[in-house]
Amino acid sequence: MEKENLTTAPIVEIRPHLAQQIERELGQNVYLCYQCVKCTSGCPMSDFFDWQPNQIMRALQLGQEDIALHSVTPWLCAACQTCTTRCPQGLDINGIMEFLTRQAMAQGIKPKVPEVAIFNRAFLRQLRIWGRLYEPGLMVEMKLSQPQSLFEDIGLYTRMLRKRKVGFFPKLVRPPRRPRPKSHSTQAIAYYPGCSLHSSAREFDQSARAVCKVLDLEIVEPEGWVCCGSSAAHRADPEAALKLPLQNFKLFEQGGFNEVTMPCAACYNRHQAALYEIRHHPQKRQAMENVLEYRFQDSVKVTTLVEAISIHAGKSKVAERTLKPLNGLRVACYYGCLMTRPPAVTGVAHVENPTEMESLLTAAGAEVIDWSYKTTCCGAAHSLTKPEIVWRLSSKLIVEAQKASAEALAVACPLCHTNLDARQFQMSLEKPLPVLYFTQLLGIAFGLSPAQVSLEKNLTDPFPLLRSKGLIG
Ligand code: SF4
Numbered sequence: 001m002e003k004e005n006l007t008t009a010p011i012v013e014i015r016p017h018l019a020q021q022i023e024r025e026l027g028q029n030v031y032l033c034y035q036c037v038k039c040t041s042g043c044p045m046s047d048f049f050d051w052q053p054n055q056i057m058r059a060l061q062l063g064q065e066d067i068a069l070h071s072v073t074p075w076l077c078a079a080c081q082t083c084t085t086r087c088p089q090g091l092d093i094n095g096i097m098e099f100l101t102r103q104a105m106a107q108g109i110k111p112k113v114p115e116v117a118i119f120n121r122a123f124l125r126q127l128r129i130w131g132r133l134y135e136p137g138l139m140v141e142m143k144l145s146q147p148q149s150l151f152e153d154i155g156l157y158t159r160m161l162r163k164r165k166v167g168f169f170p171k172l173v174r175p176p177r178r179p180r181p182k183s184h185s186t187q188a189i190a191y192y193p194g195c196s197l198h199s200s201a202r203e204f205d206q207s208a209r210a211v212c213k214v215l216d217l218e219i220v221e222p223e224g225w226v227c228c229g230s231s232a233a234h235r236a237d238p239e240a241a242l243k244l245p246l247q248n249f250k251l252f253e254q255g256g257f258n259e260v261t262m263p264c265a266a267c268y269n270r271h272q273a274a275l276y277e278i279r280h281h282p283q284k285r286q287a288m289e290n291v292l293e294y295r296f297q298d299s300v301k302v303t304t305l306v307e308a309i310s311i312h313a314g315k316s317k318v319a320e321r322t323l324k325p326l327n328g329l330r331v332a333c334y335y336g337c338l339m340t341r342p343p344a345v346t347g348v349a350h351v352e353n354p355t356e357m358e359s360l361l362t363a364a365g366a367e368v369i370d371w372s373y374k375t376t377c378c379g380a381a382h383s384l385t386k387p388e389i390v391w392r393l394s395s396k397l398i399v400e401a402q403k404a405s406a407e408a409l410a411v412a413c414p415l416c417h418t419n420l421d422a423r424q425f426q427m428s429l430e431k432p433l434p435v436l437y438f439t440q441l442l443g444i445a446f447g448l449s450p451a452q453v454s455l456e457k458n459l460t461d462p463f464p465l466l467r468s469k470g471l472i473g
Pocket residue numbers: 032033034035036037038039040053054057086087088089090091093
């Protein structure tokens with residue numbers, strides 16, 4: 001009986017067009033997936049997906065394009081790269097998700113999460129016009145295109161305006177055609193602030209510059225840098241995602257720098273990813289060299305600001321310059337997802353458990369606490385598209401830090417800070433948790449005034465906590 005069923009079972013032909021296209025365009029073989037489910041179990045967004053990452057991989061293997069292209073999953077993927085980092089078969093699942101959104105658009109399939117498509121378009125338009133992101137323009141365009149959410153973030157914008165965290169006018173930026181090396185640039189570190197540090201994260205910019213000065217690190221901001229394109233370019237326009245960071249590398253190399261430090265984790269990640277691409281794909285390198293009319297030397301090292309301070313100053317210098325130790329202040333360090341992942345791109349040894357920020361803050365006298373969420377995604381990619389997701393992911397981080405007895409969070413990325421600090425008033429929390437840039441905390445320990453590290457710009461008031469510890473007057 002069983003044998004008869006088998007022989008009469010209909011034969012289903014698998015047409016793996018998408019799988020073949022993914023292999024051709026991304027060099028990813030989806031048939032390597034053996035359904036271990038590690039991608040799904042580590043995914044911070046899995047509660048919001050209709051199909052889980054491992055199920056999307058199975059659908060691609062089976063040629064079920066209707067599932068892969070009509071799912072909300074690729075659109076809601078937050079690009080945290082946890083899946084790409086953890087996949088035992090080395091599959092770039094995040095890259096595949098982004099490919100699927102582009103493919104859906106190319107086939108004329110209505111985006112399953114229209115806000116994301118609107119965001120990508122608006123973001124890239126800003127870059128084409130201004131060369132950098134004009135945050136207020138992006139916010140207004142996003143809200144006008146979804147009038148139903150117009151009032152959702154009105155409280156946030158008014159608070160940011162009151163704190164002068166957003167500039168009113170955009171600035172037109174174009175890279176100089178032939179930048180001249182500065183005489184001292186081989187000793188100095190190029191400083192790439194990224195768009196946020198010139199706008200909503202001025203407190204990071206100011207405290208970073210102040211702290212570097214105390215530590216005798218010479219940082220120089222090269223004129224004419226452009227936005228890295230962030231997740232919008234990576235998702236919607238891979239050519240721009242490569243060209244924009246490389247345009248900056250051309251600038252750094254021509255300026256004579258050996259190192260560039262990037263306080264924004266997204267900028268750091270996108271620039272490292274561009275270097276990885278040209279190192280591993282000679283034909284892409286050649287194409288970009290033709291477009292940019294420049295032969296890359298690959299002579300500039302990229303560091304996060306935490307890394308740069310750790311390497312060039314280190315614990316001993318931080319301890320030496322500490323005048324007001326952060327004694328008794330219990331701090332949880334939060335790195336977010338993009339400072340370390342994926343390790344093939346960042347070269348970071350301890351992807352899930354980095355410790356550089358803890359070392360620096362311990363040297364400044366703080367009591368750093370151990371917790372399990374230091375690289376868990378806060379949902380930054382959806383800050384303007386799906387704030388309700390950000391509230392959920394970020395409030396969990398705050399609650400977990402509080403459960404671990406932290407009195408403050410230390411962060412090292414403007415996007416993490418916006419979610420955890422500026423949006424905190426929108427979350428249902430029992431009590432607030434001050435969120436400070438690690439440079440603000442170091443600055444206070446070095447005896448700088450609250451104004452010198454722009455403490456007044458933080459939206460979740462850090463003054464009462466720091467006063468209670470006798471750290472500020
Ligand atoms: S982690 Fe990799 S191998 Fe495991 S299910 Fe996901 S894609 Fe497949």
